[in-house]
Amino acid sequence: MARLESRHNVVIKGIGVSPGIVSGRAYLLDDMDVPVPYLHLHSASHIADEIKRFKKAIGEAKTELLDIRKAMSEEKGLEPLFIIDAHIMMLKDASLIQSTIENIESRKINAEWALMLTIEKYRKAFSKIEDLYLKQRISDVEYVGQRILRSLSETKREPITEIKGDVIIIARDLSPADTVQMKIGRVLGFATEIGGKTSHTAIVARSIGIPAVVGLERITHEIHNDDYIIVDGCDGIVLINPDPEIIKRYEDKSRHFRELEEDLLKEASQPAITLDGRRIDISANVEFIEEIPSALIHGAEGVGLYRTEFLYINKERLPTEREHYNNYKHLLEGKGLAWSTIRTFDLGGDKFISDPRLAKELTKETNPVMGLRAIRFCLQEIELFKIQLRAILRASVHGKTRILFPMISCLEEILEAKRVLEEVKRELTLEHIPFAADIEIGIMIEVPSAVLIADRLAQEVDFFSIGTNDLIQYALAIDRVNERVTYLYEPLHPAVLRLIKMIVTAAHKAGIRVSMCGEMAGEPAYTLILVGLELDELSMNPMAIPRVKKIIRRAKSTESKALVKKIMTLSCAADIEEYVKKYMVRRFPDVFAKEEDQNCSIS
Ligand code: PEP
Ligand code: MG
Numbered sequence: 001m002a003r004l005e006s007r008h009n010v011v012i013k014g015i016g017v018s019p020g021i022v023s024g025r026a027y028l029l030d031d032m033d034v035p036v037p038y039l040h041l042h043s044a045s046h047i048a049d050e051i052k053r054f055k056k057a058i059g060e061a062k063t064e065l066l067d068i069r070k071a072m073s074e075e076k077g078l079e080p081l082f083i084i085d086a087h088i089m090m091l092k093d094a095s096l097i098q099s100t101i102e103n104i105e106s107r108k109i110n111a112e113w114a115l116m117l118t119i120e121k122y123r124k125a126f127s128k129i130e131d132l133y134l135k136q137r138i139s140d141v142e143y144v145g146q147r148i149l150r151s152l153s154e155t156k157r158e159p160i161t162e163i164k165g166d167v168i169i170i171a172r173d174l175s176p177a178d179t180v181q182m183k184i185g186r187v188l189g190f191a192t193e194i195g196g197k198t199s200h201t202a203i204v205a206r207s208i209g210i211p212a213v214v215g216l217e218r219i220t221h222e223i224h225n226d227d228y229i230i231v232d233g234c235d236g237i238v239l240i241n242p243d244p245e246i247i248k249r250y251e252d253k254s255r256h257f258r259e260l261e262e263d264l265l266k267e268a269s270q271p272a273i274t275l276d277g278r279r280i281d282i283s284a285n286v287e288f289i290e291e292i293p294s295a296l297i298h299g300a301e302g303v304g305l306y307r308t309e310f311l312y313i314n315k316e317r318l319p320t321e322r323e324h325y326n327n328y329k330h331l332l333e334g335k336g337l338a339w340s341t342i343r344t345f346d347l348g349g350d351k352f353i354s355d356p357r358l359a360k361e362l363t364k365e366t367n368p369v370m371g372l373r374a375i376r377f378c379l380q381e382i383e384l385f386k387i388q389l390r391a392i393l394r395a396s397v398h399g400k401t402r403i404l405f406p407m408i409s410c411l412e413e414i415l416e417a418k419r420v421l422e423e424v425k426r427e428l429t430l431e432h433i434p435f436a437a438d439i440e441i442g443i444m445i446e447v448p449s450a451v452l453i454a455d456r457l458a459q460e461v462d463f464f465s466i467g468t469n470d471l472i473q474y475a476l477a478i479d480r481v482n483e484r485v486t487y488l489y490e491p492l493h494p495a496v497l498r499l500i501k502m503i504v505t506a507a508h509k510a511g512i513r514v515s516m517c518g519e520m521a522g523e524p525a526y527t528l529i530l531v532g533l534e535l536d537e538l539s540m541n542p543m544a545i546p547r548v549k550k551i552i553r554r555a556k557s558t559e560s561k562a563l564v565k566k567i568m569t570l571s572c573a574a575d576i577e578e579y580v581k582k583y584m585v586r587r588f589p590d591v592f593a594k595e596e597d598q599n600c601s602i603s
Contacts, residue, residue, distance in 0.1 A: 304539020348373030468518025
């Protein structure tokens, strides 16, 4: 194809998935995609050879991934990421291998074509999943497929660790394994055509702190090697060959961003105590153990929500008690975490599990979010529930443990969950297996009925954790994943504020503590309100922690109460939102940089 002339001052808008601004030389990584030939096999011996070739390619792909994993484990401060392990596991996936071999045999076709048919089957199955996070896991299957195809075609993508000089990588798609290598190499940032906020590639980029923009249509056609580009991961923008004056503006913006981040990180380990002495515990929401080092750097004091359902998802089989135990032990032993809140599995609804019997149990309810999920599913699958509880109890000797039960909607559910927990404790005692005596028990308050009986529920537990993601959805009747009603998903709806107030009042009256672990807790614009509503702990995405702490440390508890009093007199979410945003920008100008200061676009 004829090379097009480099263009100047081109701006492409995508999705910023890892904040920060970098500029430099573009480096186009060749496409992961390799041509897929079609061949018809005419004899039994050709078929046997093809199966052998396919198995050899799997072995080679596995060796490559093991090499990457080894290189990563030798890099100080970078633990082998779960994603590489997941990809290695996928290469052992019996159904992926078997289905491809069956295609070779029954259709008499070559391994490449047979593998593509298998991946297509997976693609169809994943497309039916509603949960965006899980839907995007098809990219992992595709990465693994591409690796096998590369081995089959005997072509190799150059290792990112060997790229010379500081570059910004441009690619159609990147695997999480590629992203991890950026930590070892000298990559400044990356921009890709494919991806979303919750893709593993994005998760890794955030955890290793490399600015990234994804979802940039045709970016690999727009950019040439050695073009000068700017990647703005904050606003999700890529600029190609910008004029010197634009470069200067972005240099200023980048410096400003870095200074702010450095500034925020300097203070991040300080406790969140208001000027008049009220302390709020600040913790992190984590989905994977590998996020913990970054959570600590960002100032997490504990883990406020460990979403254990990710131990079950995308796995060929259910996790064993030992696997659960090792995972929780790793979490609880982590230095620097004062406590870890392990939520029992919140499977069901829109969260996929691969075990065929359980998948059948869970799938295709007319309204799954209101169906068999979370604690309802735990209590129906008692044996599965007990395996997890045993593992948590056994691991509890390694660090301060809190157990959190999701989606409690009535008293009977917590009584039953506690009964099962006691049964497991008795069994462990009989087996002389130790567990901690001071494990705290909490429930997620995320269903309106739980708010209304919070005074009664508070008698049964040591703490509440407010799951605003679900509470807002159930209280306002807004499906949290339906983009057509997102405009109604209002954390500052007066009804939501009243619900939070009711929960805190009931909890404090009963002498128990309240945490908030929904996304609302990590929104700096809401921090003062949450202080005013007297939350005891805020648990959030680690990147949000420094800003939230900074606000708390510069605020007074009395001021936050006055703000809450004022907004409680307003009747509409929009009015409250406007009032609060204006207040916060005026009050904390260095945290909420003005829009016009940030606007560096060319137009
Ligand atoms: C919530 O509902 O706010 C919550 C934290 O749980 P999840 O997002 O996992 O449903
Ligand atoms: Mg929830």
